[in-house]
Amino acid sequence: MxxxxxxxxxxxxxxxxxxxxxRDVAAAGARGWTVVDARGQGSRGVRADEFEGSNIRLETLVTPQVADRILEVLARDYFPRYAVVAWSTAANVVRPEKYA
Amino acid sequence: MxxxxxxxxxxxxxxxxxxxxxRDVAAAGARGWTVVDARGQGSRGVRADEFEGSNIRLETLVTPQVADRILEVLARDYFPRYAVVAWSTAANVVRPEKYA
Amino acid sequence: MxxxxxxxxxxxxxxxxxxxxxRDVAAAGARGWTVVDARGQGSRGVRADEFEGSNIRLETLVTPQVADRILEVLARDYFPRYAVVAWSTAANVVRPEKYA
Known part of the structure; x- marks a missing residue:
């Protein structure tokens, strides 16, 4: 395989x-994404404002270049304003030609 | 631990x-699985048909051999017909005897 | 980044x-968590009791020390009593200062 x-x-x-x-994830170059409804709690930057309530969890398989662009957009446009957590993990993908 | x-x-x-x-994941040897409802968008192979709508996200912890069998079934029976995305990541599992 | x-x-x-x-994940030192509703099936330890039904899927980004504490609590208080599956994966986190 x-x-x-x-x-x-x-x-x-x-x-x-x-x-x-x-919209921003697509603009950064992602070809697909999956969203699930979630709930949770986190801290918001150094102010440590707690948030609890209706969240979404989005995941997308991307090249390292697209991942960098997504994280740059998050850092510039989302982190200062919204409670956002983002991480990446290595994944072995079947049919990777879909994500180039 | x-x-x-x-x-x-x-x-x-x-x-x-x-x-x-x-049913097919179990037949391939998986001992357990978790399913969540999802929504999203992706491309379907080289035809790049877009789909958006009601999806599921299934995950299962398996041995490499079972993972190969699952991916073979996906490639043979699902990829030609359905909008399916699949990937694997390395996971450290507590109580791994449940997944042998 | x-x-x-x-x-x-x-x-x-x-x-x-x-x-x-x-409550227990927070007490172990986790600073945030995300929960989604799920369904699934698994085996329960060596007795292999099957369960199928309403589950939750919780994920939390933590240091290795906090991960160990969480897994110890699961092993001591949950595994003997409940159908619980737990695993960890390596993740590269943006703004990691939130999780120290």
Whole structure:
């Protein structure tokens, strides 16, 4: 089975930003994404504002270059304003030609 | 804490295939699985048909051998017909004897 | 983009333990967590009792030390009593100062 290593970028954010976040992830070069409804609690930067409530969890399989662009957009446009958590993990993907 | 490295195989597919997919994942040797409802968008192979709508996200912790069998079934029976994305990541599992 | 490697600990459990599990994960040192509703099937230890039904899937980004504490609590208080599956994966986190 031919697989290729890509990055799985996962973003947890307030539900209110879903539409905008999907648009920005696509604009950064992601070819697909999966969103699930979630709930949770986190801290918001150094102010440690707690948030609890309706969240979304978005994940997308991307190249390292696209992952960097997504994280740059998050850092510039989301982190100062929204409660957002983002991480990436290495993933071996079947049919990787879909994500180039 | 004793842990063992296994593969976490994640499959995102149209909701309509859930019952069949669970059956096939079990037949391939998976001992357990978790399914969540999802939504999203992706491209379908080289035709790049876009799909958006009701999806499921299934994940299962398996040995590399079982992972290969799952991916072979996906490649043979699902990829030609359905919008399916699949990837695997390395996972350190507590109580790995459950997944042998 | 500054990232740091942490552990993403994922726990799948019966929905009935959500409140208690969140409390215990926080007490072990986790600074945030995300919960989604799930369904699935698994085996319960060596007795291999099957369970199928309403589950939750909790994930939390933590240091290795906190991950160990979480897994110890699971082994001591949950595994003997509940159908619980837990695993960890390496994750590169943006803004890791939130999880120290």
């Amino acid at each position: 031919h697989t290729e290593e890509l990055l799985l970028v996962t973003i947890v954010a307030e539900a209110i930003v879903e539409h905008r976040l999907v | 004793h842990t063992e490295e296994l593969l976490l195989v994640t499959i995102v597919a149209e909701a309509i295939v859930e019952h069949r997919l669970v | 500054h990232t740091e490697e942490l552990l993403l600990v994922t726990i799948v459990a019966e929905a009935i333990v959500e409140h208690r599990l969140v």
